[in-house]
Amino acid sequence: MAQPNHLRRIRFWLAIFITGLVISGITAFPLQTELNWLITSLHSDALRPIAQFTHLLPWIERVNEGLDVTYARFPFLAYGTDWLAFAHLVIAIAFIGPYLDPVRNKWVISFGLISCAGVLPLALIAGHVRGIPLPWRLIDCSFGIFGSMPLLLCRRSIFALEHQTSQAVQVAHPV
Numbered sequence: 001m002a003q004p005n006h007l008r009r010i011r012f013w014l015a016i017f018i019t020g021l022v023i024s025g026i027t028a029f030p031l032q033t034e035l036n037w038l039i040t041s042l043h044s045d046a047l048r049p050i051a052q053f054t055h056l057l058p059w060i061e062r063v064n065e066g067l068d069v070t071y072a073r074f075p076f077l078a079y080g081t082d083w084l085a086f087a088h089l090v091i092a093i094a095f096i097g098p099y100l101d102p103v104r105n106k107w108v109i110s111f112g113l114i115s116c117a118g119v120l121p122l123a124l125i126a127g128h129v130r131g132i133p134l135p136w137r138l139i140d141c142s143f144g145i146f147g148s149m150p151l152l153l154c155r156r157s158i159f160a161l162e163h164q165t166s167q168a169v170q171v172a173h174p175v
Contacts (some may be wrong), residue, residue, distance in 0.1 A: 006161035007102065013150035013157075014099045017112070018092045020147065025088030028081050032071060035064040059133060091115075102158045103165065109158065112151045119144025 027034060038060055042051040051057035070077055095112065097105035123132075123140035132140075 006157040006164065009157045010102045010154050010161070011099055013154045014095055017147065017150045018095050018099070021088050021092035025085045025092065028085035028088065031081055032067050035060065035067060039064055059136065098154070102154070103162045106155070106158045109151050109155050113148055113155070116144040116148040116151065119147070
């Protein structure tokens with residue numbers, strides 16, 4: 001019976017995770033432009049009823065107004081989200097280690113899982129303190145939950161790969 005290809009599975013899930021971090025990072029740079037596009041979309045005939053029913057439209061308009069006012073008067077504050085974007089890209093780079101050598105770099109997977117767990121209290125506590133509506137905080141929590149899923153699958157496959165490798169070594173070099 002053929003052994004499952006654990007390395008291929010690990011690399012697949014890490015590629016998904018890395019891609020998510022890169023997309024999150026890149027999209028943190030042009031916040032004003034993205035919000036303007038989103039508002040235009042939410043005002044379309046197709047999306048407007050849903051956006052109003054879910055209270056998404058007023059919230060996104062409020063966020064956009066906050067950015068417009070802040071960036072007009074204090075444009076240097078956008079530098080903070082530039083660093084947020086950069087941090088996502090740097091964290092994505094860290095996951096190249098387990099992509100190349102998962103067993104040796106399995107600690108990075110643990111780091112990622114701890115970070116994903118940390119999203120929940122940050123979103124719920126800091127979001128509350130900053131006046132972020134609960135539904136939006138729950139969406140933020142979902143990043144930690146959904147981010148942990150590929151990492152948990154990777155961890156399981158890394159342990160299986162580690163076990164498979166140790167068995168192969170024992171067969172090749174019996175004591």
